[in-house]
Amino acid sequence: MPTRATIIAAADDLFYRQGYAATSFADIATTVGISRGNFYYHFKTKDEILDAVIAERAARTKALLAQWEAESTTPAACLHRFVDIFVVNRAKIMRHGCPVGTLCAELAKLDHAALPDAGAIFTLFRHWLARHLEALGCPEPDAQALHLLARSQGIATLASTFHDEAFIDREIAQLHALIDHIATSPEA
């Protein structure tokens, strides 16, 4: 893997696990196993690598959503796949929260210029969810999409504070039930 991509991958992981502010150039360089000078050759400022990480996450998100769509036969199945993030990434979420949500929260506090870019990843989910909700006949697909996102964020936040597995199970089941309900009687 080229050095640049390696740096982005390491920064991505460290930003997720430690947060953006708490991660230094030295941290990333040490993790990758290169010198700080080499690091600076690829990224001139810390903002620059943040932009690269956000772009990488956005691209991965797009690919993930496309994959879910390709592997699902119905709109409802797509929505269920979304909820199953918590099944697949449960351990990580319990330790470090949602990668998108925690980054946006941090950038919002720092008044960082990249907040809209990070928020755009949320928007990818939002539009994707809205599209499938609309396919189900949901009358207000965008509002419902935001609702699902909010529910997910709430679960992630409390999961990382309380580490309560049963709570996560209950909330996942509720979200699945909500999607089933929308699929069967979308006008409600």
Added chain:
Amino acid sequence: MPTRATIIAAADDLFYRQGYAATSFADIATTVGISRGNFYYHFKTKDEILDAVIAERAARTKALLAQWEAESTTPAACLHRFVDIFVVNRAKIMRHGCPVGTLCAELAKLDHAALPDAGAIFTLFRHWLARHLEALGCPEPDAQALHLLARSQGIATLASTFHDEAFIDREIAQLHALIDHIATSPEA
């Protein structure tokens, strides 16, 4: 106001607006208008002032919950008061998120020892909500309390990223409706 209390108040505000990691001793000292040396007389380490801030927030939370309780005539009214945080603190939440949730998220990322203490503030809400849900005859008051907390956290997270007033209004209305539903048919 004594210096110590002034420092705690300033740190509380700065931790909320900028985050814990992004706030330095100098920041706080400058805000209060005292020297760093004086600051160090009152708090020897950064962790120490964090503990003080968390204790202060916990105390304020207890007082707030007691006040809500005193001003409400029914358990349902108490629960509605909880949801109305978003009405009262909407502007702040849209800019900096939930004070408790964002702090817990940050401390979780930093693997900070004070995470349980910060989480205890969540627990104050949790038990308070559960108590009133139980009074309503809710079969699983603690689970429902966690659910309400999660919903609130989700709203706060998305509010600070999207700044969408209509979204907040919809979610608040939904929570009020949910509480009314629990109050009228608690067995469901």
Added chain:
DNA sequence: ACAGGATTAGGTCGGTCGTCCTAGGGGTGT
């Protein structure tokens, strides 16, 4: 073999971080 751009290593800069220390101010009790 050689030139030249791409890449890497490592040192350095000014600034800020958390921490610590000492000297003095200001009030109180004797």
Added chain:
DNA sequence: ACACCCCTAGGACGACCGACCTAATCCTGT
């Protein structure tokens, strides 16, 4: 008046931060 102690100011420390620079190395095309 004097001793005492709470409080304050401000400087200094070692470490680390992001940022920058230069020299050496690698690789590729000719």
